Amino acid sequence: MKALIVDDDRTLADLLAFTLRRSGFEPYLAYDAPSAMNLFNQVPVEVIVLDINIPGAPGLKDGFDVCRNIRKISEVPIILLTVRDDEEDILRGLDFGADDYVQKPFSPRQLVARIKAVLRRSDSARIQNLAPYAHDDVMFDPNLREFMRDGHEPVSLTKLEARLLDYLMLNMGQVLPTEMVIDHVWGPGGGNSEMLRQLVRRLRKKIELTPDDPVLIHNRPGVGYGFAIK
Amino acid sequence: MKALIVDDDRTLADLLAFTLRRSGFEPYLAYDAPSAMNLFNQVPVEVIVLDINIPGAPGLKDGFDVCRNIRKISEVPIILLTVRDDEEDILRGLDFGADDYVQKPFSPRQLVARIKAVLRRSDSARIQNLAPYAHDDVMFDPNLREFMRDGHEPVSLTKLEARLLDYLMLNMGQVLPTEMVIDHVWGPGGGNSEMLRQLVRRLRKKIELTPDDPVLIHNRPGVGYGFAIK
DNA sequence: TTTCATAGTGACAAGGTTGTGACAAATTAG
DNA sequence: CTAATTTGTCACAACCTTGTCACTATGAAA
Numbered sequence: 001m002k003a004l005i006v007d008d009d010r011t012l013a014d015l016l017a018f019t020l021r022r023s024g025f026e027p028y029l030a031y032d033a034p035s036a037m038n039l040f041n042q043v044p045v046e047v048i049v050l051d052i053n054i055p056g057a058p059g060l061k062d063g064f065d066v067c068r069n070i071r072k073i074s075e076v077p078i079i080l081l082t083v084r085d086d087e088e089d090i091l092r093g094l095d096f097g098a099d100d101y102v103q104k105p106f107s108p109r110q111l112v113a114r115i116k117a118v119l120r121r122s123d124s125a126r127i128q129n130l131a132p133y134a135h136d137d138v139m140f141d142p143n144l145r146e147f148m149r150d151g152h153e154p155v156s157l158t159k160l161e162a163r164l165l166d167y168l169m170l171n172m173g174q175v176l177p178t179e180m181v182i183d184h185v186w187g188p189g190g191g192n193s194e195m196l197r198q199l200v201r202r203l204r205k206k207i208e209l210t211p212d213d214p215v216l217i218h219n220r221p222g223v224g225y226g227f228a229i230k
Numbered sequence: 231m232k233a234l235i236v237d238d239d240r241t242l243a244d245l246l247a248f249t250l251r252r253s254g255f256e257p258y259l260a261y262d263a264p265s266a267m268n269l270f271n272q273v274p275v276e277v278i279v280l281d282i283n284i285p286g287a288p289g290l291k292d293g294f295d296v297c298r299n300i301r302k303i304s305e306v307p308i309i310l311l312t313v314r315d316d317e318e319d320i321l322r323g324l325d326f327g328a329d330d331y332v333q334k335p336f337s338p339r340q341l342v343a344r345i346k347a348v349l350r351r352s353d354s355a356r357i358q359n360l361a362p363y364a365h366d367d368v369m370f371d372p373n374l375r376e377f378m379r380d381g382h383e384p385v386s387l388t389k390l391e392a393r394l395l396d397y398l399m400l401n402m403g404q405v406l407p408t409e410m411v412i413d414h415v416w417g418p419g420g421g422n423s424e425m426l427r428q429l430v431r432r433l434r435k436k437i438e439l440t441p442d443d444p445v446l447i448h449n450r451p452g453v454g455y456g457f458a459i460k
Numbered sequence: 461t462t463t464c465a466t467a468g469t470g471a472c473a474a475g476g477t478t479g480t481g482a483c484a485a486a487t488t489a490g
Numbered sequence: 491c492t493a494a495t496t497t498g499t500c501a502c503a504a505c506c507t508t509g510t511c512a513c514t515a516t517g518a519a520a
Contacts, residue, residue, distance in 0.1 A: 158496060175374055178477095195498065197478065204498090221374060221477065221506070222389055388507060407467095423510065427467065430507090442468095451517060452467060 001028045002043060003115070004037040006052040007081065008067065010063045016049065018195065019108035020115075033060045040070060047115055050098075051081040066097055071097030077118045079111070090188070100188055113170050117163065131203045132167040135228055138207070147207050160185060161203045166216065166229035168193070174225040200225065232256045232273055232417035233345070236296065237281040239312065245266040246279065249338035250345075263290045267422075270300060276413065277345055280328075281311040282319060286297015294326055303328030307348045345419070363399040365458055368437070368446070372396045377437050390415055391433045398447065398457035405456040430455060 003025045007013040017027040028043050029037035033056040040048070048070065052063035059078065060066065063202060065214045066190070067078055079129045080093045080101040090101050102111055132141040137150040145162040148154040167184045168176065182191040200219075219225055235256040237243040240261060247257040250444065258273050258387065261265035263286040270278070278300065281294035285332040290296065297308055310323040310331040323331055327346050332341055340407045362371040366422040367380040398406065412421040430449075434441045450456055 160497075192498095193477085194500090197480095198498075201479070219478070220374065220386060298484085316497095367468065390508075424511095428470095428509075449467070 001047070002028065002045040004028050004036070004040060004043070004045040004048045004050075005028065006033075006049065006054060006063065008032060009051070016108060016111065018114060023098055024113050025115075031055075033057060033062060033066050036066050037069060040074075046059045046076060047083065047119060048076055048078045049111065049115070052093065053211060064092060067093065067096045071174045072187070077119060079113075081106075095190060100183070113167060113184065118166065118187075118205065133166075133172075135169070140165055140169055149207075149209075153208050157206065160199055161206065164203060165207070165227075166197055168225065173229040174229050175223050176219045177224040179224075181225055204224055231277070231413040232258060232267065232275040234258050234260065234270060234273070234275040234278045236260045236263075236279065236284060236293065237303065238262060238284045238454070239281075239296065240407040246341065248340060249342060250255055253342050255345075261285075263287060263292060263296050266296050268298060270304075274410075276306060276410075277349060278306055278308045279341065280308055281312065283313060284321065294322060295329055297323060298326045307345075309344060309348060311336075349417070363396075363402075365399070370395055370399060371383070379437075379439075385436050387433070390429055391436065392431055395437070395457075398455065402457050403459040405450045405453050409454075411455055426455075439449075 001024065003020050004015045004018070005013050005016050005027050007078070008031050013029050013031065015036075019228060021158055025047075028039055028045060032054050036050070037060065039045075039126045043062070050063050050066060053061050055064075055097055056062050056065065059067070063080065067080065070076065070078065076101045078097065080090075080098045082089050082101050082103050084094065093101055100112055100114055100176075132139055132143075133138075136192065139148045140146070141161055142165075143159045145159070147157055147165070148155045163185045164181065167181060178193055182193065184197050185191060186195070204214050204217055208214045208216055217225060218228075233250055235243055235246050235250070235257050236259075237246070239262050242257050247259055249350065250257045255277075257277060258269055260269045262284050266280070266284070267290065269275075279294060280293050284293050284296075286292050286295065290299070293310065297310070300306065300308065306330050307329045308327065310328045311334055312319050312323070312331055320459050330344055344434065361430055362373075364370075369378045370376070371378075372392060372395075375387045375389070377387055377395070393396055393415045394411070397411060400437050408423055408426065412423065412426050415421060416425065430447060431441075434447055438444045438446055445456055447455060448458075
């Protein structure tokens, strides 16, 4: 899967390229707005990671312009990298057709998760190479959306349930802030905490042995949700 | 929360001071580069609003120099005021370690929003990236908001408790003035000493072995609170 | 010692968060 | 097109968090 990475911080861009390649992507790099457009016109990439603050040229001065121009001619998913947590920047980016945003600083792993979430949300593309997760006596195959526990029948999950479980298991052992989980499942601004609570409830009912006393999906009040490990 | 405002336009500086004071800040004013450095060395400000075009002196000729000099010795957030929307000015400023910039003309309200965003960012960036604290037989993980003591069950802290403990442990061994602690926990103008007393009480109850005779969080009457070491 | 500001304690209430059940709307499958 | 499934919304309860009040204890200065 070809991915276009646009960032003028070459160290960061290289790091992202390395991580994406390890995750099965084929990264292409650009360091400024014009060469980003150039590369996009030559290579049929399937996802774009785009820093907002990149050097530009007259008529194409930053990442916003790149985003807007690409959106004119393509539906390819775009993930913005924003430096400040300025609502305005984010809203502007989403207005210009971006699919998601990630705030610096972020871990490459987070970005990969985000990319996968975007790809999964956009019905056009689909990730084929997702490896099944395993933990203790349970297993989850995101492709089949099938959850299995040793000695039990497999359980099939819904789209949203699978998205949630995928995100939680990808970050196994961590507690993920509620807001982040919501963004990953429903996309930025697409969900709310009520919806997440219901989804968690329904997922627990399917995969926990004792839904009343959940072991796999636990909550840390005031923070968020995590998969296993305390 | 002490803020340093540096601008040679006294009318504007006064307006900013007024607005910031109304937003809970305690503004200090300087009208040129040398007096800005002077004031900075005397007052422990927690954020700086710095015009680029200010009168200077040999070796300290404008706002850029002030920015660079302050950055050599402090991590305090700096917000630049630029007159033109000259990319070069902005990039140069960010290179010199500024955290954000605002282009004149701007509304005071916008500036306050920007300041708060920068403060939030520097806070959360630190909390997300810093390893857990350790001291003697206790440990605190700000990510999970979890406090642990050897041989005891982990205790989960609330948002405010975690913010307080984070601040105290970050400055371990020092006594932090009450006002500063309040500002860091509740933000500028958001808290009072009564609330801090309650918070300290609740935190002590959770993490001290003998809350009646606190060892970790101690008070110096008339000054403030400190973590460990006397 | 007296006085006053600062610091600690207990209790209460408003508001927020999480989990739950029921139901309606939307989507999907046959 | 209809029926089943999935998803979103509402209402409610249990619990936790947080600000506030009233009161007591402490310590420094007059």
